[in-house]
Amino acid sequence: MTGAGSWSLVIADGVQLGRPIFEFFTPVMEVIFYSLAAISTLVFALGIFLKVRKYWRGKHEMRFDHLPRRIARSVRLVAQNATVAKRDRYAGTMHFMIMWGFITLFLGTVILALDYDLIRPINPNWQFYRGDFYSIYKLVLDTLGSVFLVGLIAMMVRRFSFRLPQLNYKRVDRPVGSYDRRPYKVGDIIFIGSLVLLGLTGFLLEASRIAHDQPITMVWSPVGSLVSKLYLWAGLTPPQLVITHTTLWWIHVTLALTFVAYIPFSKAVHILADFVNITLRDEKAGIALPPIPEEPAPAHPGYREIGDFTWKHLLDLDACTKCGRCHVACPAQATGAPLSPRDLILDLRDHADERLSFKAWLSQRTLPIAASEDGAMINHQVVAGGVIKPETLWACTTCRACVEACPVGIEHVPIIVEMRRSLVDAGEMEPKLQEALTNLSKYGNSFGVSDRLRAKWTKSLPFTIKDARKEPVEYLWFVGDHASYDQRLQEITRQVALVFQRAGVDFGILYEGERNAGNDVRRVGEEGLFQLLAEQNMKSLGKATFRTIVTTDPHSLNALRNEYGQLGGSYEVIHYTELLCRLIESGQLRFDRPLGYHVTYHDPCYLGRYNRVFDAPRDILKALGVQVTEMGRCRENSFCCGAGGGRIWMTETNTQERPSVNRIREAIALGNAKYFVVACPKDVIMYQDAVKTAGYEGQMVVKDIIELTYEALEAQAAVSVGDARTDTATQV
Ligand code: SF4
Ligand code: SF4
DSSP states (O other): OOOOTTOOOOEETTEEOSOOSSTTOOHHHHHHHHHHHHHHHHHHHHHHHHHHHHHHTSBOOOOOTTHHHHHHHHHHHHHHTHHHHSSOHHHHHHHHHHHHHHHHHHHHHHHHHIIIIIIHHHOGGGOOSSHHHHHHHHHHHHHHHHHHHHHHHHHHHHHHHSOOGGGOOOOSSSOTTSSOOHHHHHHHHHHHHHHHHHHHHHHHHHHHHHHHHOOGGGGGOHHHHHHHHHHHHHTOOHHHHHHHHHHHHHHHHHHHHHHHHHGGGSGGGHHHHHHHHHHTOOTTTTTSOOOOOOSSOOSSSSOSBGGGSBHHHHHHHHHOOOOOHHHHHOHHHHTTOSOOHHHHHHHHHHHHHHHHSHHHHHHOOOOOEEEOTTSOEEETTBTBTTTBOHHHHHTOOOOOHHHHHOTTOOOHHHHHHHHHHHHHHTTOSOHHHHHHHHHHHHHSSTTOOOGGGTTGGGGGSSSOOEETTTSOOSEEEEOOHHHHHOTTTHHHHHHHHHHHHHTTOOEEEOGGGOOOOOHHHHHHTOHHHHHHHHHHHHHHHHHOOOSEEEESOHHHHHIIIIIGGGGTOOOOEEEHHHHHHHHHHHTSSOOOSOOOOEEEEOOOTTTTTTTOOOHHHHHHHHHTTOEEOOOSSOGGGOOOOSOTTTGGGSOOOOSSOOHHHHHHHHHHHHSOOSEEEESOHHHHHHHHHHHHHTTOTTTOEEEEHHHHHHHHHHHHHHHHHHHHHHHHHHHO
């Protein structure tokens, strides 16, 4: 066999145990290869430099705390592919195969380069690319290379044939024809197509060498050996096989080097960006929003321009793989509002690239003020209200379904709230919202009612609730605005008090000392008002003596539990369903007779996704003896009622149907649920309204868990009274 100067077939005891490197190559060809490799590496490095430079221009944000723990967690998550497989087994399995195939093939190339370019020039006797190592290396690469190809082909079929809604790039905020999605589609084809070609040419290349050399080690390359039969079957002669091998080698190597150079400038960058993004993500993204920094004080609050973004949120934009999971999870998108979290991220990414990255670096140009499709002049340098329209930002319910669904740790909710902060600062909000905020600032509630009337609902109770500011209590009940002021809810609020009293709970309230907890005020983007409300509440809480705060309102629960700590207020805060569970466990609450209803339970976003309280409501329902049929979208995958993030104070913008109606239809479709059970005052209002407007009265009744609890206790009490009367009558 003839070969170039670099020929290095390993012979041991007359048996081939390795393979030649640069087989059939001249030294000139080797020089060309190394030159191309150097160019490819330089372009890759330039791309990474431009990316880092872009992030460098973002605002400072500390994300390197607990770094070893962060890295260990993301290595585990990424190695298992857990975030990709979480909601889509098919995509998860295929991605797992592609990722591990790619990593193995990449490591295989690195091992070969180490042996050939580093070890052998130092001392040829140290080379390890031979013998048993070589055999196992071949088997592993052959196997994982096939896994890689199968995964890619299955993923291609999924992307291009299944017509999945998450992979449809149609926009919800613009008419078809007013935007161009071809660059995304072409990018997808180039990305996945180049990987498939890399895999295929790799196997064809290996097979041509096997067909020519017929090495004894071919048993360690089962797939390559099988493919080599094609050449033999086609009757290629040894010289033809040499030409085929050399041609394929150049095609494969050119593809590989082009792919390396293309990584930082394409979707392929997620190979690098996603690991970093998952490592540095905020586990409480959206749950505890960041305050506006005091030092150095920003020129304006929130994200007005792309330069206001933190470096981490700029990285978020690059991490997006366009998988569309957030798009289909979003209640705003699903019900016709002009918001898709995927499109929002992609629009911001395009803009960031225009302003801060490659194109800007090349042209250093100032982007013009341009006309939007409705004729209004918009300043494309302004992000909040310009690149991203105000109606898109106001459509968000901050339900966090997007953050939960995103496999790469993108933080949509904080990004949206930061842009809302900018809109609020500029006074760009609808009058109804403005009025609610004015009421909140004047009266401490959005109803615009005097704080002296906050506890009016207690008047018709058969007992007086303790004022926690005047006497110590074990549980301080933070009632919340809607439960206190909304007349549709006051009977339910009284039932909470009656259940607590019957269970012997030592509890009190703050009376007029309570204010709106500020959770939704903060998510609207009115950070100053949030802080004011929180400080007023903390002042009242400071006057009270209690062990635990219990609240009926999941929104208040979130602010009190996760955000007041930023202002110095750290409390143990639980939801009333968690307290009921404790009471059931301790025997303070007992239900002797099952209610026997068929119900479905809706997880409120701020109780479930935000605070992971999934089991307590279900445990209560079980204790009450009702049969729960779960809706398809339940627990962390629950569907928002549409009231969160301040949407309850805004005009309905959805053009198709309201999220609450969409949800009621899902419950109706179960066929057997009599009650739609909730654990949030806002949900009661939203869903009662939805049942009425969608014409489902008589088919579905909305109930808070406390209503069922109260009903069970009442039924029990009635039976006890009946039994007592019977006993007395018998004695008489
Ligand atoms: S938080 Fe909810 S409403 Fe807002 S973008 Fe995400 S999924 Fe959509
Ligand atoms: S933001 Fe996340 S979930 Fe949404 S398309 Fe991008 S990667 Fe997918």
